[in-house]
Amino acid sequence: MKVQLIQPEKDPGYGNNSRSGCYLPLGLLSIANYLKKKDSSLDIEVLDGELISNQEIISQLKENSIVGIETKALNYESALEIARTAKEKNSKVVLGGVYASALPQIIIDKRKDLIDHVVVGYGEQPFKQILKGTKKKIIYNPRPSFDLVPLIDRSFVDVEKYISNFQEKHPSWNYKGTNIFTHMGCINDCLFCSRSGPSKPFYRNPAHVWQEARYLKDQYGVDYLVDFSDTLTQNIRSLEKLVKAKPTDLNPAFHVFSTAQGINEKSIGLLKELNVKHVFIGVETGDPILAKGISKGNNFSPDKTIEAVKMLTDYGINITPSFVLGLPGENKETLERTLKIAEQIKEISNFEEIFCCELIPFPGSRAFNMICPNPQTDSFDPDKLKQEWIGKYCHASFEKIREVVNEILGLGDYTITIRKS
Numbered sequence: 001m002k003v004q005l006i007q008p009e010k011d012p013g014y015g016n017n018s019r020s021g022c023y024l025p026l027g028l029l030s031i032a033n034y035l036k037k038k039d040s041s042l043d044i045e046v047l048d049g050e051l052i053s054n055q056e057i058i059s060q061l062k063e064n065s066i067v068g069i070e071t072k073a074l075n076y077e078s079a080l081e082i083a084r085t086a087k088e089k090n091s092k093v094v095l096g097g098v099y100a101s102a103l104p105q106i107i108i109d110k111r112k113d114l115i116d117h118v119v120v121g122y123g124e125q126p127f128k129q130i131l132k133g134t135k136k137k138i139i140y141n142p143r144p145s146f147d148l149v150p151l152i153d154r155s156f157v158d159v160e161k162y163i164s165n166f167q168e169k170h171p172s173w174n175y176k177g178t179n180i181f182t183h184m185g186c187i188n189d190c191l192f193c194s195r196s197g198p199s200k201p202f203y204r205n206p207a208h209v210w211q212e213a214r215y216l217k218d219q220y221g222v223d224y225l226v227d228f229s230d231t232l233t234q235n236i237r238s239l240e241k242l243v244k245a246k247p248t249d250l251n252p253a254f255h256v257f258s259t260a261q262g263i264n265e266k267s268i269g270l271l272k273e274l275n276v277k278h279v280f281i282g283v284e285t286g287d288p289i290l291a292k293g294i295s296k297g298n299n300f301s302p303d304k305t306i307e308a309v310k311m312l313t314d315y316g317i318n319i320t321p322s323f324v325l326g327l328p329g330e331n332k333e334t335l336e337r338t339l340k341i342a343e344q345i346k347e348i349s350n351f352e353e354i355f356c357c358e359l360i361p362f363p364g365s366r367a368f369n370m371i372c373p374n375p376q377t378d379s380f381d382p383d384k385l386k387q388e389w390i391g392k393y394c395h396a397s398f399e400k401i402r403e404v405v406n407e408i409l410g411l412g413d414y415t416i417t418i419r420k421s
C-alpha cells in the first residue's frame with residue numbers, strides 16, 4: 001500500500017521568513033515512523049512544501065494511494081489543491097494538523113467529495129485505523145502517545161537540505177541546527193493561541209530525547225537543537241528530569257520556548273545545565289492592561305518580562321522575543337508602549353531573532369471563536385481574519401498596527417512574521 005504524507009506549500013501570497021525550509025515536519029515523520037514500524041511493507045513517502053512547490057508535490061502524487069495532508073490556516077488552499085489531484089488519482093485523502101483539528105465537521109460537510117477523513121489531534125494511531133479501513137469520518141485523538149515512536153527516524157526526508165538552509169538563514173549562529181520536541185501541551189490559554197495540544201503538558205521520556213540527540217549528532221553532525229515544544233519551563237520537575245538524564249558525553253546547544261513566568265533562578269540553573277543558548281519568549285505587549293487580558297498566566301506583565309530578559313541576559317542566554325499586536329483595546333498609546341519595551345529589550349539583550357505579527361484569530365483560538373462563533377465555511381484567509389479582528393476589537397487602524405509591527409521587526413536581523421506580500 002502507498003502512503004504519501006504531505007505538508008503543503010504555503011498558500012499563494014504568503015512569503016518565507018527566517019525559519020522557512022529549516023525545520024523538518026516532525027508530526028508527519030512521527031506518523032511515518034509509526035506506520036512503518038507496524039507494517040514494514042508500506043511504501044511511505046514524506047513530501048514537504050517548505051522545500052518544494054505545490055506543483056512539484058502534485059506532480060509526485062501516485063495513483064491509488066492514501067494521502068495524508070497536514071493543514072494550517074496558511075496552507076489550507078494548497079491542501080485542497082493537492083486533495084483535488086489526489087482524488088483524480090483515485091486516492092483516499094486524510095487531513096490532520098491544527099487547522100483541520102479546529103474545523104473537522106465543517107470540512108467533512110463542505111468537502112464530501114474531496115476529503116475522506118479528518119483526524120483531530122495526534123495522527124499515529126488514527127492513521128493506522130484509516131489504513132485498516134475505518135468508516136469513521138472524524139477520528140479524535142487528543143493526547144500524544146510519545147512511546148509509540150521513541151525516536152523519530154528522519155531518513156524519509158533530505159535532512160542535510162534543512163540543515164544547510166538553517167545555516168544559510170542564521171549565519172551568525174554557526175551551528176548545525178535542527179528541530180526536536182521534548183513535550184506537548186500548555187497550561188496557559190492565550191487568547192491568540194491555536195496550537196491544538198492538550199491543556200496540560202505531556203513530556204517525552206528524557207532517555208528518548210537524549211537517544212534522539214545522539215542519533216542526530218552521529219548521523220547528521222547536529223549540534224543545535226530547536227525544541228519546538230510549547231513552553232519547557234512550565235513543569236520544573238520534568239525539566240529537571242531531562243537535565244538529570246543528560247549523558248556526560250553529549251552537550252548540544254538548545255533553543256527552547258518559555259514564558260517569562262517560567263524564568264527564575266532555579267529554571268535558569270537548569271537551562272544552563274541543558275546548554276540552552278536561546279530562549280524564545282512571548283513578550284506580546286508593552287502595555288500592562290492588555291497583558292492582563294491575554295490569559296498567559298497570573299503573573300504575566302511587561303515588568304515580569306523585563307525581569308526575565310535581564311536574568312537570561314545576565315546568565316549569557318540569548319533571547320528571541322515575540323510580539324503580538326492588535327490585542328483587544330489596542331490603541332496608539334499601547335502600541336507606543338510595545339515599541340518602547342521592544343527597544344528596551346534590544347538594549348538589554350541585543351537579540352538577533354525576533355517574531356512580530358498582528359494578531360491572527362486562527363481557527364482553534366479563543367480569538368477566532370470571538371469573531372466567528374458559528375463558522376459557515378471551512379475556508380478562512382488569515383490576512384482577512386486579521387483585518388476583521390482589528391476593525392472589531394482595536395482602536396487603531398490596520399495600517400498603524402502594521403507600521404509598528406514593521407518598526408519592531410526592524411530591531412532584529414532574523415525576522416519572523418506572517419503576512420501576505
Ligand code: B12
Binds near residue numbers: 025071119121195
Ligand atoms: C515546528 C513548527 C513549524 C516548523 C515545522 C513545520 C511542521 N510541519 O512541523 C516550521 C518552522 C517549518 C513551521 C512553519 C509554519 N508554521 Co508552524 N509550527 C510549528 C510548531 C511550533 C510545532 C509543531 C511540531 O513540530 N509539533 C510536534 C509534532 C510531533 O506534532 P504536530 O506537528 O502537531 O503533528 C501531530 C498532529 O498535529 C497530527 N498531524 C499533523 N499533521 C497531520 C497530518 C495528518 C494527515 C494526520 C492524520 C495528522 C497530522 O499528528 C502529528 C503526530 O502526532 C507549531 C505549534 C504547536 N505547538 O503545534 C507551529 C504552528 C503549527 N505553525 C503555525 C504557522 C502559522 C506556521 C507558518 C504558516 C508560519 C509561517 N508564516 O511561516 C508556516 C507554514 C508552513 C507550511 N508550509 O505550512 C501555527 C499554525 C496556526 C494555524 N492554526 O494555522 C502554529 C500552531 C504556531 C502558531 N500558533 O502560530 N512551523
Ligand code: SF4
Binds near residue numbers: 193230231259282296
Ligand atoms: S504560552 Fe504559548 S503555547 Fe501556551 S497558550 Fe500561550 S501562546 Fe500557546
